[in-house]
Amino acid sequence: MTLAEMAVAVLNTADGREKTALSRRHAASWFAARKAGAPLPIGSASPPMRPARPAKPELLPPRDMPRRRPGNEAGRIALLHAVAHIELNAVDLHWDIIARFADVEMPLGWYDDWVKSADEESKHFNLMADCLEAAGSCYGALPAHAGMWRAAEDTASDMLGRLAVVPMVLEARGLDVTPGMIEIFQKAGNTDAVAALETIYAEEVGHVAYGSKWFNFLCGRHNLDPKDVFHELVRKYFHSTLKPPFNEEKRAEAGLPPDFYWPLTGD
Numbered sequence: 082m083t084l085a086e087m088a089v090a091v092l093n094t095a096d097g098r099e100k101t102a103l104s105r106r107h108a109a110s111w112f113a114a115r116k117a118g119a120p121l122p123i124g125s126a127s128p129p130m131r132p133a134r135p136a137k138p139e140l141l142p143p144r145d146m147p148r149r150r151p152g153n154e155a156g157r158i159a160l161l162h163a164v165a166h167i168e169l170n171a172v173d174l175h176w177d178i179i180a181r182f183a184d185v186e187m188p189l190g191w192y193d194d195w196v197k198s199a200d201e202e203s204k205h206f207n208l209m210a211d212c213l214e215a216a217g218s219c220y221g222a223l224p225a226h227a228g229m230w231r232a233a234e235d236t237a238s239d240m241l242g243r244l245a246v247v248p249m250v251l252e253a254r255g256l257d258v259t260p261g262m263i264e265i266f267q268k269a270g271n272t273d274a275v276a277a278l279e280t281i282y283a284e285e286v287g288h289v290a291y292g293s294k295w296f297n298f299l300c301g302r303h304n305l306d307p308k309d310v311f312h313e314l315v316r317k318y319f320h321s322t323l324k325p326p327f328n329e330e331k332r333a334e335a336g337l338p339p340d341f342y343w344p345l346t347g348d
């Protein structure tokens with residue numbers, strides 16, 4: 082199987098637990114072949130415009146989503162459910178970037194980074210699904226945000242745009258908001274959720290870093306100024322301003338300088 086075929090197989094698997102199990106198996110095959118010095122061929126494949134999704138959760142436009150109140154147990158379950166949904170989409174986003182742009186000549190490190198990210202997102206989804214089940218709920222029990230795949234559709238033919246919007250805006254946003262979530266579960270005494278979110282928080286720094294690394298690489302290849310191109314692409318594909326407060330510390334660790342994101346706040 083080529084890497085692009087593996088990516089498409091994950092994208093076309095609907096059930097969350099099945100998707101993440103397949104994703105982890107394919108990641109293991111990729112890295113086993115890399116370690117053996119015989120990398121799998123990248124190949125080419127046609128990824129679906131939208132990944133397969135389970136019948137539940139029901140997907141609602143953001144304005145119809147019930148408001149979350151993390152002060153009570155139901156609100157905290159809703160928060161875990163929202164994170165599980167983000168992680169499941171993230172699994173698909175990382176496999177999608179591999180398959181969607183498989184025709185662009187890239188160093189093997191490009192594939193290593195996104196396969197590793199997809200593997201970690203699969204673990205993150207499972208961690209969140211475990212927390213939901215421990216609380217007597219499950220992924221699919223609540224409605225979820227319908228707009229999650231929009232960034233992928235908007236940037237389906239623009240590799241730099243994909244990197245700008247997905248890892249460097251959306252995943253960077255995760256770095257801003259995760260410490261607040263960890264605090265909510267600390268206060269509630271949910272140590273499993275705290276440990277899961279801390280794993281997510283630590284590994285997401287890497288995903289943002291891969292985004293900025295390859296964004297800079299591609300700008301260098303085409304002799305473009307990364308900061309100017311980043312501003313142009315985020316304005317083109319991301320239909321909102323960026324919202325402070327930013328986690329400047331973790332963004333710096335991930336190679337995102339302040340002059341990339343502050344000019345996009347609209348202030």
Ligand SMILES: [Fe+2]
Pocket residue numbers: 168171201202205281285
């Ligand atoms: Fe994640």
Ligand SMILES: [Fe+2]
Pocket residue numbers: 171198202252285288
């Ligand atoms: Fe991520």
